[in-house]
Amino acid sequence: MDEAGRVTESVLARLERIEELRAGGPPGALLAELRALVPEAEAWARAEGDGRARTAATKLREEAEGMS
Numbered sequence: 001m002d003e004a005g006r007v008t009e010s011v012l013a014r015l016e017r018i019e020e021l022r023a024g025g026p027p028g029a030l031l032a033e034l035r036a037l038v039p040e041a042e043a044w045a046r047a048e049g050d051g052r053a054r055t056a057a058t059k060l061r062e063e064a065e066g067m068s
Helices: 005-020 027-048 052-066
Strands: none
Touching: 005 027, 027 052
């Protein structure tokens, strides 16, 4: 599998964990998963080379920085 495929799988797996935590997990664990998603989303955007992906990753970083 190429780098883009590995990054995509990683992001999708993290999104699944986030959905599971949203359904009833501890808030701290959810926040940790969301924060860990940011660099993965940025790596995914770079691997894909897509402007929309880069914009989405930037927005995610900005919103995650506002969480506490």
